[in-house]
Amino acid sequence: MNPLYETMATSVFERMSLAAARHGAVNLGQGFPDFGWPPEILDAAARALTDGSNQYAPSRGLPALREAVAAHYARHHGLDLDASGICVTSGATEALAAALLATLSPGDEAIVMTPAYDAYAPLIRRAGATVREVALQPPHWRIERAAIEAAITPRTRAIVLNNPHNPTGRLFDADELATVADLAIAHDLVVVADEVWEHLLMDGQSFVPIATFPGMAARTIKCGSAGKIFSLTGWKIGWIAAAPPLADLAARAHQFLTFASAPNLQAAVAYGLDEGDAWLAPMRSRFARARDRMSAMLTEAGFAVLPSAATYLLVVDLAASGIALDDEAFAALAVERAGVAVVPMSPFAEVDPPRHLVRLCFAKRDETIDAGVAALARAKALAASG
Numbered sequence: 001m002n003p004l005y006e007t008m009a010t011s012v013f014e015r016m017s018l019a020a021a022r023h024g025a026v027n028l029g030q031g032f033p034d035f036g037w038p039p040e041i042l043d044a045a046a047r048a049l050t051d052g053s054n055q056y057a058p059s060r061g062l063p064a065l066r067e068a069v070a071a072h073y074a075r076h077h078g079l080d081l082d083a084s085g086i087c088v089t090s091g092a093t094e095a096l097a098a099a100l101l102a103t104l105s106p107g108d109e110a111i112v113m114t115p116a117y118d119a120y121a122p123l124i125r126r127a128g129a130t131v132r133e134v135a136l137q138p139p140h141w142r143i144e145r146a147a148i149e150a151a152i153t154p155r156t157r158a159i160v161l162n163n164p165h166n167p168t169g170r171l172f173d174a175d176e177l178a179t180v181a182d183l184a185i186a187h188d189l190v191v192v193a194d195e196v197w198e199h200l201l202m203d204g205q206s207f208v209p210i211a212t213f214p215g216m217a218a219r220t221i222k223c224g225s226a227g228k229i230f231s232l233t234g235w236k237i238g239w240i241a242a243a244p245p246l247a248d249l250a251a252r253a254h255q256f257l258t259f260a261s262a263p264n265l266q267a268a269v270a271y272g273l274d275e276g277d278a279w280l281a282p283m284r285s286r287f288a289r290a291r292d293r294m295s296a297m298l299t300e301a302g303f304a305v306l307p308s309a310a311t312y313l314l315v316v317d318l319a320a321s322g323i324a325l326d327d328e329a330f331a332a333l334a335v336e337r338a339g340v341a342v343v344p345m346s347p348f349a350e351v352d353p354p355r356h357l358v359r360l361c362f363a364k365r366d367e368t369i370d371a372g373v374a375a376l377a378r379a380k381a382l383a384a385s386g
């Protein structure tokens with residue numbers, strides 16, 4: 001048996017969603033919207049299901065989707081790519097797996113900034129490499145040059161950069177990205193750029209992919225996800241976007257992970273990317289309204305909310321909210337006794353994880369937000385009464 005899996009805990013997202021279902025709780029834990037997908041894209045998927053092919057897609061993806069992804073990034077983010085740099089995967093999770101398996105060898109090290117999405121560490125280990133955590137510090141969660149530099153050794157091969165950042169809701173600024181780019185070039189590292197939240201921005205911000213920094217195009221493997229762009233997380237259509245030599249390498253790993261993904265969903269995502277630019281701005285404003293509603297209600301209920309300007313996630317500081325329980329204890333109490341699931345943040349780091357923070361998903365209809373915050377207020381009262 002492989003000890004990596006024998007000792008592995010269930011992903012915190014799955015754990016909290018199962019608990020939410022078991023207790024009939026409002027689910028503000030796992031990051032998925034309960035509104036917001038464009039009906040046009042569902043119609044396109046239905047048409048593709050009945051009229052299109054239901055047999056294996058090419059391993060690297062339908063040509064129409066590969067072209068649509070490249071054109072989308074050229075249009076929105078100035079990336080100089082064509083279809084030869086795109087490989088369609090089963091969600092960004094598989095894109096990350098392919099990218100990490102393709103670039104890391106046994107004995108290598110990879111840098112992960114924590115709190116970090118929970119897939120990185122096990123995938124790095126599956127590639128035989130070692131995880132080097134660099135802890136970002138609340139409440140600003142800034143990338144500091146000295147901290148990254150201190151983690152680089154002669155064995156370092158890759159940096160995983162998640163921007164915008166789950167779970168903190170931060171969009172890293174140009175200086176922080178320049179630091180990562182600089183160090184990657186100086187130490188000849190690959191950057192696995194998990195940019196799945198690239199369109200989920202608020203407050204007028206714009207997104208700059210790390211691959212557009214000078215010298216970075218040839219050493220960046222970008223991972224994207226239609227699940228995030230179109231609020232269709234269950235579709236699990238993602239992709240790798242990279243310079244052809246890196247894309248080819250990752251595509252070889254992808255061949256023997258899933259080989260290919262559902263052709264009908266790929267066709268619908270191609271349609272969405274080609275036709276759906278006008279959907280993006282209203283989507284952002286709708287999510288910003290949901291964030292503002294949830295933040296205001298939480299603040300009103302006595303919770304300390306950290307700023308969130310990207311993703312559809314926000315962080316609550318339990319200690320600053322007057323809650324003495326740690327994140328896991330509060331999350332258990334909230335789902336079991338108050339009827340709301342949240343995500344404790346300690347599973348997002350292995351070394352010295354913060355234990356006073358929980359993550360909430362705000363991409364919810366008003367009634368879901370209202371019910372969730374009311375339940376959180378009950379949980380806070382229960383926590384205070386012991």
Ligand code: PMP
Nearest residue numbers: 091092093117166196225227238
């Ligand atoms: N990376 C990050 C940072 C994420 O937040 C997510 C989804 N929550 C993923 C990757 C996985 O994306 P997908 O669902 O397309 O596999």
